[in-house]
Amino acid sequence: MIWVENVLVSSGEGGVYGERMLREFRVWDPYRSKLAAYYYLGGEFELKRDLVVLYLGAANGTTVSHVADYAGTVYAIEFAPRPMQDLVAVARRRNNVVPLMADAAQPDRYAPLLEVADLIYQDIAQPEQVKIAIRNSMFLRDDGRMLIMLKTRSIDTAEEPGVVLEHSVSELATARISVLDTKWLDPYHRDHAAILCSPARN
Amino acid sequence: MQSYWFGDVDENGCTPYRGGPEALAKRLETIPSSPDSFTPFDWRNAEKCSFTPDRGEYIRKLRELCFYLSEAGITRQYESRDAELLQMVRTLDQLDEVSNVLTERALEWHRITNPGFSRKYMRLPKQKLLPMMKRGGSPAFRQVINEIENLASVRTALMKEVSRRADEVLPNCSALLGGLVAARLVSQAGSLATLSRLPGSSIQVLGARTALFSHMRGGTPPPKHGIIFQHRRVHNAPKEVRGKVARVLAAKLAIAARLDQYRQELAEEFIETAQAAIDNAGSIT
Numbered sequence: 001m002i003w004v005e006n007v008l009v010s011s012g013e014g015g016v017y018g019e020r021m022l023r024e025f026r027v028w029d030p031y032r033s034k035l036a037a038y039y040y041l042g043g044e045f046e047l048k049r050d051l052v053v054l055y056l057g058a059a060n061g062t063t064v065s066h067v068a069d070y071a072g073t074v075y076a077i078e079f080a081p082r083p084m085q086d087l088v089a090v091a092r093r094r095n096n097v098v099p100l101m102a103d104a105a106q107p108d109r110y111a112p113l114l115e116v117a118d119l120i121y122q123d124i125a126q127p128e129q130v131k132i133a134i135r136n137s138m139f140l141r142d143d144g145r146m147l148i149m150l151k152t153r154s155i156d157t158a159e160e161p162g163v164v165l166e167h168s169v170s171e172l173a174t175a176r177i178s179v180l181d182t183k184w185l186d187p188y189h190r191d192h193a194a195i196l197c198s199p200a201r202n
Numbered sequence: 203m204q205s206y207w208f209g210d211v212d213e214n215g216c217t218p219y220r221g222g223p224e225a226l227a228k229r230l231e232t233i234p235s236s237p238d239s240f241t242p243f244d245w246r247n248a249e250k251c252s253f254t255p256d257r258g259e260y261i262r263k264l265r266e267l268c269f270y271l272s273e274a275g276i277t278r279q280y281e282s283r284d285a286e287l288l289q290m291v292r293t294l295d296q297l298d299e300v301s302n303v304l305t306e307r308a309l310e311w312h313r314i315t316n317p318g319f320s321r322k323y324m325r326l327p328k329q330k331l332l333p334m335m336k337r338g339g340s341p342a343f344r345q346v347i348n349e350i351e352n353l354a355s356v357r358t359a360l361m362k363e364v365s366r367r368a369d370e371v372l373p374n375c376s377a378l379l380g381g382l383v384a385a386r387l388v389s390q391a392g393s394l395a396t397l398s399r400l401p402g403s404s405i406q407v408l409g410a411r412t413a414l415f416s417h418m419r420g421g422t423p424p425p426k427h428g429i430i431f432q433h434r435r436v437h438n439a440p441k442e443v444r445g446k447v448a449r450v451l452a453a454k455l456a457i458a459a460r461l462d463q464y465r466q467e468l469a470e471e472f473i474e475t476a477q478a479a480i481d482n483a484g485s486i487t
Binding site for chain 1: 205206207230233235236240242243244245246261262264265267268269271272273275276279280415418419420
């Protein structure tokens with residue numbers, strides 16, 4: 001990852017969503033992007049040029065644009081038409097972004113368009129979030145990684161975030177996905193946790 | 203054999219599909235979706251495929267197809283019959299807000315220029331209050347009042363349009379609830395498709411978010427009604443049966459929403475029995 005004066009940045013064409021520039025780099029704000037927060041808190045999974053990324057919940061494509069600055073190819077899945085309009089505009093300016101308008105909960109609908117991915121990044125506000133991640137793990141390479149941004153308040157508003165995280169981790173374990181690391185994204189995002197996991201080896 | 207967007211791949215090699223994005227999109231729909239037996243395409247095994255050796259070309263073609271699909275998908279979503287109704291009813295509710303805020307401010311202004319103004323004028327209906335305030339104000343002030351009156355007529359026109367459109371798009375929900383409240387219900391749910399998949403119990407408390415979450419977090423009693431409170435049979439019902447009326451109405455609305463979504467026409471028989479059931483719930487025995 002590129003740091004300039006302790007600020008996380010990415011190199012690419014600016015002016016995607018009004019982001020600040022630092023020298024010739026685009027500033028990646030941890031308060032806006034959960035992935036940026038993950039790196040500010042010492043997240044060790046590095047994005048590299050040779051990675052194929054499956055991005056679930058691409059929204060307006062702000063974080064997608066930064067991921068695309070680092071990674072090889074980004075498959076960006078978004079369901080709602082309004083953010084999709086912005087995402088398509090972002091994808092037009094970055095030729096390694098493939099925009100897909102589809103429901104991440106139904107991977108079989110877009111499976112023929114995808115390829116095996118090195119990283120699945122998920123940031124969706126659904127109570128079924130973990131189940132959806134597990135369903136999509138069919139696209140993951142055996143030595144690939146899955147990074148789940150767990151929105152504990154979307155999963156259960158009433159339950160303690162810590163308990164929701166525990167449940168989610170054991171749900172992943174039942175699906176033979178082993179959790180490598182978990183991180184709370186405080187103070188950048190409240191009640192959000194990052195879960196780094198990988199398919200368990202047989 | 204496995205089918206992908208660019209062609210079929212089996213142990214003998216690859217049969218690419220020909221054609222532009224449109225043809226590929228049509229072809230894509232014919233690929234059976236079976237999540238259990240599907241093997242995702244792996245670029246590392248791509249050498250079998252005569253079409254794919256150049257990754258740049260692969261991604262370029264795929265992007266072309268995906269832009270086509272995305273744009274078609276966005277258009278399809280916006281074309282759904284309820285999309286415009288949703289914007290109309292949200293505009294209507296926002297018009298109300300704006301008009302109320304402006305009226306409040308104008309009142310404060312008026313009060314300062316008229317020492318004799320007192321609380322009793324506040325109880326006047328807007329239609330009487332505004333002309334009264336207009337007398338004697340400065341030209342700019344009168345213009346503001348004119349604008350508020352204008353907003354009121356815009357609102358009336360828009361409300362008629364909302365009711366008419368709701369009768370068309372949501373015939374069954376409108377028959378039970380009235381066009382305006384039915385449209386608000388759809389607006390709160392997000393779309394008719396979403397509303398039609400909600401259980402009656404969710405429809406009952408749609409629009410009572412704060413009360414519902416404070417109940418779930420602990421302590422407070424659960425809300426009896428959300429938006430459907432605006433329907434006369436709910437807010438006119440005696441307090442002890444209001445929850446019951448709301449529950450029955452919501453249950454019938456769940457059915458009505460499904461009729462609107464999938465049958466798209468008025469089901470008179472259903473409306474009759476539903477009305478009877480709701481009236482029955484409201485009568486105290």
